[in-house]
Amino acid sequence: MKQGMLSSVIAGALMMSAQVNAADYIIDTQGAHASVQFSVSHLGYSFVVGRFNDFSGDFSFDNSDIGASKVNVTINTASIDSNHAERDKHLRSSDFLNVAKFPKATFTSTSVEPQGDGEFVLKGQLNLNGVTKDVAIDAHLVGEGKDPWGGYRVGFVGKTELALKDYNIKMDLGPASSHVTLDLVVEGIRQ
Secondary structure: OHHHHHHHHHHHHHHHHHHHHOEEEEEOOOOOOOEEEEEEEEOOOEEEEEEEOOEEEEEEEOHHHHHHOEEEEEEEHHHEEOOOHHHHHHHHOOOOOOOOOOOEEEEEEEEEEEEEOOEEEEEEEEEEOOEEEEEEEEEEEEEEEEOOOOOEEEEEEEEEEEEHHHHOOOOOOOHHHOEEEEEEEEEEEEO
């Protein structure tokens, strides 16, 4: 009985230690040190590239326990920017993102699977255009450390691919344009 009690105390202490070591970060969108970019084939001949200019998020991270990390991101879908005003107007319409009805896209992590050498797979639920689906993001820890202003930062890059039809995107530009690639750059400032 004493051994069981001792095991419980040790397990509790380890859990508290893990919680203390994890730090909370805000994604640095104010300093433009983060981006959500996309590319999609244009009919198989070229690519349309762009970004979302307005998003925010936070995460918890401990390099010694990457698997315990958590991420939340919210994107203002009307901030889509492909450097072409008429196309952006169409992308905001019900043919694509339907921003009048669904002005926000959200990502909430459900698990993080370390792969070694700073590589990991971030899994979570993406809500886009009124549809929520599980996604996996291949990610890499770029680095972490003190900044020149007395703060502490950590940065990552990630990539995933989404099938447009999975998110009820009605416009069909053919098989070459059926998927979009998201490239993510995230720099967080420890709070």
